[in-house]
Structure formats: structure tokens, C-alpha cells
Amino acid sequence: MAATRLLVVLVRLVVAISGAVAGAAPLDPQQLLALRALGLRAHRADPCDADGPVGAVTASCDAGVPFRRVTSLVLANCSDHTSVSAGALEALAPSLRVLAFSDCLAAPPRLLPPEQLAAGLRAFSCTASLRRLSAVWLSHLENLTELTIADTPLATGSASELAVVVSHMDHLTRLILSNANLSGFLPHHWHCPNLTHLDLSRNRITGSIPDTLTLLSGITQLNLSSNDLNGKIPISIGDLISLTTIDLSNNSISGDIPDTVSTLPELEVLNLGSNRLNGSIPPFLAEMRGLKELNLEGNDFDGIVPFTIKFLSRLRVFKAAGNTKLCYNRSVLSAEIAVGVAPCDKYGFPVMPPPATARSERSAEYDDDGAADGEADGAADARGGPSVAVLGVAIGLSCLAFAVILLVCLCKVCG
Secondary structure, eight states, rough: OOHHHHHHHHHHHHHHHHHHHHHOOOOHHHHHHHHHTOOTTTOOOTTTTTTSOOOOOEEEEEEOOSOOOEEEEEESOOOOOOOOOOHHHHTTTOOOEEEEEEEEOOOOSOOOOHHHHHHOOOOEEOOOOOSSSEHHHHHTTTTEEEEEEEEEEOOOOTTTTHHHHTTTTTTTTTEEEEEEOOEOOOSSSOOOSTEEEOOSSSEEEEEOOGGGGGGGGTEEEEEEEEEEEBBBOOOOGGGGGOOOOOOOOOOOOEEEEOOGGEEEETEEEEEOOSSSEEOOOGGGGGTTTHHHHHOOOSSSEEEEEOOHHHHHHOSSEEOOOOEEEEEOOOOTTTTTTTTTTTEEETSSOOOOOOSEEEEEEEEHOOOOSHHHHHHHHHHHEEEEEHHHHHHHHHHHHHHHEHHHHHHHHHHHOOO
16 A cells, blocks of 8 residues: 555656646646546647637646646537536536636536535636526535626526525625526525625516615626516615616616615616606706716606706716607707707697608707697698698589580580
8 A cells, every 4th residue: 555655656746747847737637538528629738728729618727736727617619519517527626716608508517516616616607508507506606706697598496596596605796697587586685795796687587676685785786677677766776885887777667766866976877768767857867977878768757858968968878768758958958969859848848749741851940939830830731731622622623614615615516
């Protein structure tokens, strides 16, 4: 036994010396076999060589001796026949900290992640990959700080699918589950107090936004767009003072914009487009100096746009079209600034555009009393229609009378 151990030590010493002479130490043989099973090209002796040929497998390794080990692994554009086997993950588990799949339609892992992988992995990403991924499998990666699932359906079978995934991930700082086939409600209890980035867009999440979302006190980016959320924007959203981005677009959220939004000093992006929000647009938005993008289109806002050219010129994006009860003051804004919003008449109501006639197509401006102008156009059109008809009937009768007279004259001549 002692002789065998001595032999192993001598072999490793020889490998280490030869590696030092030739350059970096070789990759752990078991991990090299695992990478081969995952699609590493046979001619790539060193998968951690950034200058080598690019293939489906990209890895980063440590500088260990006598063998280096894989710390980061990306599988991209891999073969449909690739399978993420439990054996390969077991071999990589002791050192692997980052695992990512991108456009890799490999067969997903069938067994639960190895214990060492669950304990050591810090970042996991799956974008348009693995055909389908088990939420239970994900939930065992309890020490993740970053989790990204995009364009990959999650297999859950639970009414509280999101809670199944993140209930034990206490260290998460970044969570993206976008277009992941999630349904159910937003959790009422969050177990990741360090979360700064939350993206649950393009799913089937229903119900209202719970007040308990404010437990994520350090969150900076919130994206709940393209779901089936309803109810009102919670007043407690003003407690999330670190928010820089709020995207609640493409839902069924109703009510008004709460005044507490004005207490978000870092807010740069506010996207509330395509909802059922109503009431007037709050003037306090113009006082938010950090705001760079404001999308209010496709709602039911009414009244006058309360913004000046100075404020709107400071924005990169301003959208308010699709609010039929909303209008802008022509003495403050122009049609080029308030794109898709009707001008106000003297009573503060939207001026409806005139009928699509030759006159209205040529005329792009309204007079001071837009409503009266519109009514005048309607009256003119109403008068114009019957006048044309009467003229046509008169011409027809005249032609008929002429024909009768002509016929009588011909009869007399012939007789």
C-alpha cells in the first residue's frame, strides 16, 4: 500500500514538473473526459485555452497543480444529441462555480444535481436551451447568487411555481426568469433579501403585485412586464428607494400612478405602457430629475399632459399614444413632441381629428376653437352630401325632358 501511494505521488510529481516545463499544468483527466462527453472537440487538448479553436464548449480553469480544474463552463450551439449526464456533472462539481447554456438544445439532466455542485455553484444561466428544465432540479442550487432562465420552459406542476424555484436561494442578487412558462402568483414571502435585479417578464403570472415586494429593499431593477397582473400599483412601491427601472408594461394593471413613485430618487425608467391605468397623469413626474424614459401609452389616462418642452426634451423616450381621453396644450407642446396625443380644445378636451377627406388630408392644423372647427367641417360635409345628390337628380330630369321634347319633334317631322 505504501509503495502504491509512493508511486502515485511520483507520477503526480512528474506530471507537475513536466507541466511546469511545458507551461501550465494539464487539466484534470476526469474533468477532461467529462468535457469530451459534453461536446468538447477531440483536437482541443486544452479547453481553457482562450486562443484555441472555438467550439460548443468554452471553459475557464484555475491554476492548480498538478492538475487544473474547470471553474466556469459555457455550452453554446451544441449538438441535439448532447446529453448533460449526471456523471459529467459529478466530475466537474468539485470546482465548478459558473455553468451556462446558450442555444444548446441538449437533453436536460434527469437526476438531481450532485451535492458538491449544489453547494459550490454560484451562477447558473440557461437561454433557449435544454428543451425543458425541472424547477425542482433548479431549487437544489441553494447557493446561487445569479440565476438566469430565458426562453426555456420550466417544468413545475406547482401552483406556486416561482416559490418552488427560489424558496431556498438566500444568496440571490440577480434573478431572471423570462419567458419560462411560469404561472401562479407572485410570492408573498421572499427569501433573498440581497436581490437587486428581478426580471419575471413574458410569463403567465396572475394576481396583483403584493405589498411584500417591498421586502426586497435593495432592488434596483424590477421587470414584471408581459404577464397577466391586475389590481393597482401598490402604494408601498415608494419604499423601494433604490429602484432605477420599473417595467410593468403589457399587463392589466388599473388605477392611478401612486404619489409614492415621486419618492424614488434614483428612478430612470418608468414603463407602464399597455395597461388599464386611468385618471390624470401626475405632474410630479416632471419633477423627477433622474427620469430618462417614460412610457404611458395604451392606457386610459385623461386630462391634459402636464409636461413642458423642457422636461420632455430631457427624456430619451416619451410615449403617451393610445390614451383617447388625453390631450396636450398647444401653447405648451407641439404635435412633434406629443406624438399620438390629440390637441386640447379650449375646454381642455381632446380635439377629434376631422374626417379623412381631401380637405382634412391637406390641413394639418387646427384653429383656436378646435371643437367649433370640427363641427363646422361636419356641417359643411352634411350640406355637401345632399347638394350633390339634388344636383344629380336635376341633371337627370333635365336630360329626360330633353329626350321627350326631341322625341315629340321627331314624330311631328315624320308625320
